[in-house]
Each structure stands twice: as structure tokens, then as C-alpha cells.
Amino acid sequence: MGTECNQHPTFHFPFKPYSIQEKFMKELYFTIDNNKAGVFESPTGTGKSLSICCSALQWLKDYNEKVIADLECEINELKIDVSNSTSNDDWLQEEYNKIEKNQTLSSMQLKLDKIKKRNEQLLEMKRRVAKQKLKITSKTNDYFHNSQKIKKEVEENKENVLEDLVSEDNDLVLEECEEKNDESDNEEIAEEDEHNMKIYISSRTHSQLSQFVGEIKRTVFKDDTRVVTLASRQHYCINPEVTKLKNVNLINERCLDMQKSKTKSTSVGDEGKVLKKTKTRSCASCPFYNQNNITQLKERILTDIMDMEDLVKCAKELKACPYYACRAALDDAEVALVSHAGIVSSGARSGMSLKLQDNVLIMDEAHGLAAALENAHCAPVSAKHLSSVKTFLQLYINKYGSRLSSKNLLTLNQLGYVVGKLLGIITKANQEKGQDTPTILTLEDFVIKADIDHLNLTPLIELCRKSRLPPKLHGFSMRYTPQMLEEEFKKAAPSKKSSLESFLQNISKKKDGNLENNTEEKECESTPRVQTQSETSPGTGLYAILDFLQMLCERSENGRVLVHKGDEVTGNLKYLLLNPAEHFVEVVKQCRSVIVAGGTMEPISEFLRLLTGDSKQTDDVNIVKCDHVVSPENVIAICMSKGPTNVGLNFSYERRGSGELLNEVGRILRNVCNIVPGGVVCFLPSYSYEKSVYDHLKKAGVIDAICKKKTVFREPKSAAEVDQVLSKYATAVKKKSGDQNGALLLSVVGGKLSEGLNFSDDLGRCVIVVGMPYPNSKSAELQEKMSYLNRTVGAGAGNLYYESLCMKAVNQCIGRAVRHASDFASVLLLDERYSRPQTMNALPSFVQKSLLDNCTFGKAFGSIGKFFAKHKDHKK
Known part of the structure; x- marks a missing residue:
């Protein structure tokens, strides 16, 4: 299908799009339409996700309509051709041509009928699901009311099963492997059908995929687009007996083992009761692996657009496995959402039954794609x-x-x-x-x-x-436990007592050290x-x-x-x-089109290598760069080279711990908190350095001085505490009383707050990056990678890679602030090395337009003061 099919597509945006959004959508549409690969750079905060959804879904709708229209047109032409055929001297050849045309006509008619029948079945499914929802609602409360009772009975049943395990260890002894592989996921493999075009949308995290679900719901396609979010058993399993294993491999094995079990010792009945049956095997079957319930959940997935959280909730209501329901829904889905981890590994792709052949793959937040590939294959x-x-x-x-x-x-x-x-x-x-x-x-x-x-x-x-x-x-x-085995081996081989005893004592220290040596606890273990x-x-x-x-x-x-x-x-x-492209090229070859998109995609050469492999041919790769929706007047970026006492700001690893530099950081933060309204987010190179800075400033009384103006928060190491800290930070920013005006958040480059979070409007009026977060240059792994690039790509490629690792991290921090056209913020880069030409060129384009380099403290804070005074007047 070429561009002639639809030269001027109409995009149904929820509001009037900006010119850069129109450019993004048109370029993405035609890149897919022309079977090309694409590298799309659109700064964070420019509505990239919504633009992807609107353009990709518009293309999919046009493509499906064109497939039907082309089939109908060709069928009509063939019918006319067959009916108008006239006999000639070579009647045998004429008869052969007629038979051949009739066969082609039958084949095309069958294909068209299948498509129409499938569409009718999907419409019928929608009507069926609407009726089922009414029935389910009345049972939902009863299910959750009895959930604790169900869990308790399942546990009791499990204990009964475990009693049988103690007597014999048949489940632990290796059996002879059969030739056939019965470790498969025990799924019915559907017969090959007509190709159902899919768009796979991939992002770095599952929370970012949930954002895509929200964006799709904002489009005009929300009522007639079938969307499924794919994830591993570790994310989707709702059986507490399995999820307790934690490790994804053990969860997979346990799940497969429960499927092969012939017992129904723990099954959940229609009234929320656990049905107990005779145990014929050591492993109980999963109560949520019920094909009827899974089919119902599959139909709900294809009817309602749900994120992972909603899907799991619905699965618990229906008592159905969400993992297998998603996989069952994949064949009929039009859009499949999956994390980068599910794409970059061939094992993960086959595990989730991804069918990339002739389909479209769009990878958002692709700045870390190379790193994801390397991690997947290490x-x-x-x-x-x-x-x-x-x-x-x-x-x-x-x-x-x-x-x-x-x-x-x-x-x-x-x-x-x-x-x-x-x-x-x-x-x-x-x-x-x-x-x-x-x-x-x-x-x-x-x-x-x-x-x-x-x-x-x-x-x-x-x-x-x-x-x-x-x-x-x-x-x-x-x-x-080692103690149990020690006793057993003592009885079996008393002559080996001394050597075996010392051996087992050694390993027992690595096991549960708090176990008592009494008989009751040994039996329990x-x-x-x-x-x-x-x-x-x-x-x-x-x-x-x-x-x-x-x-x-x-x-x-x-x-x-x-x-x-x-x-x-x-x-x-x-x-x-060392070369992740050798694995990603398999993905590129399978897909109709592969789009990699992100806020900052420099260096572009890295993505060209991923999309083309060793080939130097880049004609089939469309490179698109979009400006930011925010005007240059709404951003001020400063590369600060000297501090308040004229100390040169160079936060190299050897120098950054000096008291002189730490004092300069304290003076700068105090002045920023006095001038900048709302929230200030300060990024430091590592957790250890953030601790050093905070401890020094606390001891020097700087933190107490800052707290008179802004509440100080620190990024937690625990992911579970992030939401709580962010909530308190947002509350402090909005709360203005007396001299208090906002909050200061000390964060870490590459940490939990540097990617995927939005500090829009007052939450992020100033972003500070202290130093340049270069990775450890003495790392053997990094040196080998740089040496490899110098040999294979060319001299200097290793240094370019080293620089890009640093600047990618910096650019992610910068992108947290300005999130929409009317937003405004300042960016303060504290290190004299930011003023180098190659470093400034690696900064986001929207920052470069208003960049002040080699600034002293006086010049920098004079400019920041004027910037916020101007915007204060505009707000009035």
C-alpha cells in the first residue's frame, strides 16, 4: 500500500493540534503507509503519546477500509471479466484462463467473507458482553465479601495437599524427558487465518503503557478499537499460591505445573465457595484457569479498553486468569500494548506469542532502547x-x-x-x-x-x-533444611560423619540461622x-x-x-x-514498519544502526525532528561556570566532594529558593553524592535556611515510598503561607524521578542539574564497549557513546519541567563543562534556543530574576 491511497489523511484530534503535532502525525502516517522505519524526536510535553495514537489508529482504520474496498473492487472487476470473456480460436487456453479467474474470484470472495464474518462476530460479542455486565454486577459484591473466606479455604486445601508431599518426593525426582515438549503453555494454537493487522505500541514501563490507554480513550476510536495490554505472569497472576514465589521463572513453572494437574482440589465455585475434591496429584490445579471464565474476560478485554489495574480487577470479578485472557484476546486485538522488555527479547516475544510479521511496531521512550537490548541479552x-x-x-x-x-x-x-x-x-x-x-x-x-x-x-x-x-x-x-539432611546422612553413612558434618555446617550458615534444633521445628520445616x-x-x-x-x-x-x-x-x-543491533534487526525484518520515538533521540546514528543493522543503507528510514510547543520566551537555560564566590564549577568525580564546591552548591540553592516561585527540582549524580550534599548542607545550616522559604524533600531509594514523597511535595508547592513559597526536591539522575514523571507548572519552575553524570570511565565493561565501537564504527565512536550516556540522562532530567505550551520554567546546569560546544549541541533543541553559556553567578541570577518577574507580570 503506497502513499497514493490517502495523500491527505484527516486526523481526529481531541482539540485543535499544534503545527508540530500535525507534522508528527502526517510523518508517522506516511512512514507506516510506505513500509518504512522511522526515528521520531518530539520533546517531552508536546503531546507525543496522543499524536501517536491519533495518527496510528487513523492509518489502521484507513488500511482496514481499503482492504475491504480493494477486495470488493477486484471481485467486481473479475466478475465482469469472466462474464465478458469471448471465445477465440484457442478455446482450450480460454477455458484454462476462465477456470483460473474463477479460482482467484473464489479465493478473494472467501477472504472478503471471512473479514465480514469476523466483524459480525465482534459486533455480536459486544452485544453479548453488554448483557453479561448486568449479571456480573449483582454477583461482584458477594464475591469480594467472601474473598477472605475463599483464601482461607484455599490455604487449608493446600495444606492437605502438602501432607501427601511429605511422605513421598515423587514431585522432586527427575523423570525421563519425553520427546514431545509438554512444557508449552498448554494453549490451543489457532489455525492460520487471514492477516489481522495489528499495531504494537511499546514503552519503557507499564505505567507509561497505562498512559497510552488513557490517550486512546480520548480519541474518536475509543468505541471501536480493540486494545489489549500484554504482560508476564508475574504482573498478571492473581493466584496467591503462585505469586508468593516472587521469581518470574518459578512463577512460570508453577503455573504450567498447575495446568497439567488433573486434580481439582481447589476450585472456586459460582457462589464463591471452594470446592474440595479428591487429590490425585501433588499440585492443585489453578482455580482461575477456567476456560469459560477466561473467554468471558477475553471478550471484556476486546470490548472495553482497560489498563492493567482495571484488567486485574475485572479478572478477580470474573474469577479468570488475566494472563491467559490477554493472550487469547491478542489474535482479535488491533492494538497491543507491551513493555520494551517484551519486545527486545526473543524469549519474551515467543512467551507472549507476539506475531510481529507484517505488523506495525511503535516504540515510545526509545532513548533507552540500546540499553534495554543489552540488558535483555546479558x-x-x-x-x-x-x-x-x-x-x-x-x-x-x-x-x-x-x-x-x-x-x-x-x-x-x-x-x-x-x-x-x-x-x-x-x-x-x-x-x-x-x-x-x-x-x-x-x-x-x-x-x-x-x-x-x-x-x-x-x-x-x-x-x-x-x-x-x-x-x-x-x-x-x-x-x-541442612539440619534435616545432616541427620538423614548420618544415619545412612555414619563413617562419613566428620567431613559431611563440616560441609553441612558450612551451608547451614547461609540458610535460616534462627532455626532451633528441636524436633517440632524440624518437623515443621x-x-x-x-x-x-x-x-x-x-x-x-x-x-x-x-x-x-x-x-x-x-x-x-x-x-x-x-x-x-x-x-x-x-x-x-x-x-x-557489545552489538545489540544483531538481535533487533530480527524485529525490524519481521515488521511492516518500526517507529522509534522519544523526547531526545541523539545521537541519531545509534538508532540508525539498530534499524539497519550493519547496512549503511538509510533510505528506508524516515528521520523526523519536531520543535517544542513551548515558545523560547517561556524557557531560560543557563550553563553556570562560576559560583557565588567565583569558584569554578567543575563537579568531576575527583573534585565534587570538596567542601569548597559543596558550599557553592548550598549558596546557589539558597538563592534559587529565594528567587524561584513554586517547586524546584535539583538532580544530583548519584544517591551517595545526594547524601553527601544533604549531610554537608544540613551541618552548615543551609537546609534550615532553605526551609524558611521552601520545604525540603529527598528522593527515596525505595520505589514504594516515591508516591508518598511526591504527594507531600505537591502539597507543599501548592501551600503558600507567609514566607513559605513552594518546595525543593533533591533527586538523583537516572533515579525514579528523572524519567516518566511530570513536574508541570508550579511543580517544576526550575530544574537544576549538578555536575555531569558520566558513568565510571574505569569500568571494564564500558571500556570494552568503547573499544568495540572504535574498531567497528570508527575512531571517536567510543567517546561519542560515552558522552551520549551522560547527556541522555541530563536531557531526561530537563524534560521533567516544561509540559505544555503555556508552561514556563528555568533550567540551571551547574558545571563549566556544559559550556563546551559539543555538550551544548547535545542538549534538547528547545533549550538551545534560549541557552546562556559560561555564566557567572551574577549574570545567571540576574537573568533568572528578570525571567520570573516577566512571567509574574504576565500572570497578572
């Missing part, structure tokens, strides 16, 4: 994981060795050998070097140094996954404790090890292994992917 393994797996693997073999097949016993011994070698390379390297300096090795060098180059790891990994060894090892560690999950669980550790070994098997020339030398507590291994 495989960290700590020495704690290796040590835990090694310990419990040996205990597992000792206990169940006689019950294992020779093949499974060989697998476990081979795995134990590999784990021991991986642990050895960490501790051996530490002994050699005598320090914890990390080193980088190629994959070939690593497997040779680890002495595992002679092993074929692929069958070993497959057997471990198919036999479901990780959850079994996890269950083993949860069911048996003999029941499975699946509700708790330690970070050093052997199950969790084995998943990490298998992922690491899988990366080694790929033998990518762009792969490296970071060996962090240390002991069994501090050491670790990590697989590094």
Missing part, C-alpha cells in the same frame, strides 16, 4: 548463585541418586562439574590477582580458561530445562515452603546459570564474558552483548 551469574546450586545439587544427588535414571544422573554430574568450574574461575582468578579487578574475555578464551571447552553444553541445557530441574531443585531446598523465595535460592540460581550457558552456546563474535574476581560472596560472571 546473563549475570553471582558466586552466591553458583555456590548455592553446587551445594544443593550435590545434596540432591546424594538423596535421590538411587532413584534417578543413568541419563539424568549423568546430566546432574555434568552440571555439577560445569558449575564447579564456573565458580572456580572466579575464586582462582581472585587468588591469582589478589584483588577484585574485573577482566573481559572473549567466549573462546573464557570456555578454555574455565576448562569447559570440551563439553557440548546445548544438550545439557535442554535436558535441564525439559526435566524442569530448576523448580525441582528449588522445591528441594525449600522442603529440606519438612513441609514445602514455596511461599518464600530467597535471592540465593538454588532454583533462581540455576535459571541464571542456564541463561549464561545458553549465551556461551551462541558463540557470538560480539559476545564477551566479564569475570569479577572475588570470593563466594563478592565474585560474579556476566555475559555482555
